[in-house]
Amino acid sequence: MSDICRNNHRLMQILLSPVISEKATLIADKNEQVIFNAAPDATRKEIKAAVELLFKVEVDSVNVLNLKGKVKRSGRFIGRRKGIRKAYVNLKPGQEINFEAEAK
Template structure:
């Protein structure tokens, strides 16, 4: 593995997981974007740097989305689901992330 810089440890914690949903698949096909769940305190430049470091692709832009957790009841207790922060990452033309190849 290549030698990690001091800041790379933080970048490895920025991306939590790829979002696999019907909407994420449509966006990936239509706009060449990939959707990730990210850390609550992550910034756009950190997300861009993390995707470029982990997947060896060029990122054009990043849009960030905060989703508030729904208020739900758990039996007789009121509760709330966790807040989620997502990043829509636009790749430069010709770039592609293949998650199946990355897992091996």
């Protein structure tokens, strides 16, 4: 497999899901940002390339946030949920991602 094909395959696995919530919608309207759950080992450059490849938009910058999983217990056993890596993607002015159109 060539490097280009291998890299595109990797980029398709970087973004796990968009975060669609009240807070994410407010951030999107105010700051032209979109929030995604990303793979735990994804770098900022990979996230930027993945968004540009999948949604055909121009990305200005990417901020990343690592959230630790909650501690939960079942009886006397204590465990921890999986952590999440969130990517706050700043789009260049005039760019927009419409998830409703992408789903069709």
